[in-house]
Amino acid sequence: MKVIDHWIGGKATSGSDERRGAVWNPATGQQQAEVVLAGRQDVDAAVAAARDAFPGWSQASLSARTRVLFAFRELVNANIERIAEAITDEHGKVLSDARGEVQRGLEVVEFACGIPQLLKGDFSAQISTGVDLHSFREPLGVCAGITPFNFPAMVPMWMFPVAIACGNTFILKPSERDPSASLILAELWAEAGLPDGVFNVLQGDKEAVDGLLEHPDVAAISFVGSTPIARYIHGRASQAGKRVQALGGAKNHAIVMPDADLDYASDHLVAAAFGSAGERCMAISAAVAIGVGSELVDRVSQKALAMKVGSGRETASQMGPVVTAQARDRIIGLIDSGERQGAQIHVDGRGITVPGYEQGYFVGPTVIDAVTPQMDVYREEIFGPVLSVVRTDDVDAAIDLINANPYGNGTTIFTSSGEAARRFQRGVHVGMIGINVPVPVPMAYYSFGGWKDSLFGEHHIHGPEGVSFYTRGKVITSRWPHVDHAEHQAAHFNFPTAR
Structure with missing residues (x-):
């Protein structure tokens, strides 16, 4: 049986603990x-x-750090297929989706390659007679990232390139469900010339997480995952005096207006709801139909039925299995609850089998109409290929529905009305908004994150807020007095003011 190790101090190691976890092939x-x-x-x-490793790396020149980052970027780009295959084997998403995940992670590496510009401070000369003022930012120390199963390459790459570029050292605790991608990335860092100990991979479960949260030498914790765990991590790490960014769950809505292009909207709803088997924190799981409910359900249902579900490796596959048997059973249980509570199942993904993969963890695309906010299938974060359709009377009622939800991660509107779009983007209490864009994930040079129960801590991830999270500022006020200018050397007992 293949054994997947830690990566500590520049090499693979099985560590000291004899416990092991199973890694499955979901297909x-x-x-x-x-x-x-x-x-x-x-x-x-x-x-x-x-x-x-921190003292040496934190004092490395910006040029030295940048050279390593550029080399890492080239190596990841050359190994996209290898990383994608590991993701498909352990997560189940189709190969094309896995490649796209690695590419989105690379965008953050490319952003971090510009670290000399990103770390530039400010300078003000002669703020007082003979006095100058300047600022710069310094790394924090040892930083840790705790990442979810649904993006085993991309989400870690939202964290560690920025942290490392800023001069920190990093410990990645990936999901134990699909851990191999993290080791490939560690090998590529070493090949790129990153000093031993700057990037480490710690495989594990809650015991590893709690150890990182409590360790006095860990300065900062980044987390992406479910809201209950995000709340737990934020509380425990904050109590321990650490800087924390903890991104939680989501219930992403898409409003479909009467003036929307329904072919366009239904195409994008199907992709956003069922891509990666719905195992995305930015997946659309609730469509809010305004005056177009029946027609929208018909079109989405036709397209859902036409989707190709497979093992993930076939070229024709558009959707693979979900990650575990437990995930499959939970998703099916929520579909069951919607049916019991009065929702109408238009496309039923329960009981689907894929020829040759009869023991795989498959749930087919599922479309549920007549869903109400009181139903479990609406209230719960499903994290599976299920699209619930809710009906409202107008855009204001739809905005109120979104704002009443405890999550505030992502949302979108399909419309040809600029007025409705502007009212929507100003009115919803959500961190990431799309207008005719169903999955509004910002580019790497912006920051990713939600509001309300989708974020615990002050900083969003990557982009400018990522640089701020992984650094702290220093402000220096300096004077170099001239021996012949005694009047400028006199001390004053009043509070310092500009002169």
Whole structure:
């Protein structure tokens, strides 16, 4: 049985703990590997390696850091197929989607390659007679990232390129469900010339997470995952005095206006709801139809039925399995609850089988109409290929519906009305908004993050807020007095003011 190790201090290691976790192939339902699970000794070893590497890396020149980042970017680009295949094997998403995930992660690497510009401070000369003022930003120290199963390459690459470019060292705790991509990235960092200990991978479960949250030498924690865990991590890490950004769950809505192009809207709704089997924090799981409910449901249903579900490796596959048997059973349970509570199942993905992969963890595209905000299928974050259709009377009622939801991650509107779009973008209490764009994930040079129960902490991820998160500012006021100008050297007992 293949064993997936940690990466600590520049090399792979099985660590000190004998516990192992199973890694499955979601398409076949068969176990394909074991992943080592870290104990506290392994956490200590990873933190020690990162702590020891920090002084040298934090003082490396911006040119030296940039050279490593550019080399890493080239190596990841050359190994997209290798990384994508590991993702498909362990997560289940189709290969084309896995390639796209790596590409979106590369965009953050490219953003971080501009770190000399991003870390430029400010300078003001002669703020007082003979006094200058300037500022710059310094790295925090050892930073850790705890990342989810749904994007085993992209989400880590939203964190560590910025952290490392800023001069920090980094410990990645990936999901134990699909851990192999993290080790490939570690090998590529080493090949790019990153010093040992600057980037480490700590495989594990809650024991590893708690060890990082509590360790006194970890300065900052980045997390992406479900809201209950985000709340837990934010609370525990904040109590321990760490800087925290914890991105939680989502219930993303798409308003479809009467003036929308329904062919365009239905095409994009199907892609946004069922792409990656709905296992995206930016997936559209609730369509809010205004005066077009029946026609929208018909068109979405026809397109959902035409989708090709497969193992993920076939060229024709548009959707693969979900990640585990437990995830499949939870999704089916929520579909069942919607049916019991009065919703209408127009396309039913329960019981789907894929020839040759009868033991795989498959749920087909599912379209549910007549959903109300009181139903479990609406209230819960499903994280599966399920689109619920809710009906409202006008755009104001739709905005109120979105704002009443505890999540505030992403939302979109399909319309040809600029007035409705402007009212929508100004009125919704959500962090990322699309106008005729169903999955409004910002580019790497902007920052990603939601509001309300979708974010705990002050900083969004990557972009300018990512640089701010992984650094802290210094402001220097300096005077170099001339020996012949005694009047400018006199001390004053009043509060300093400009002179």
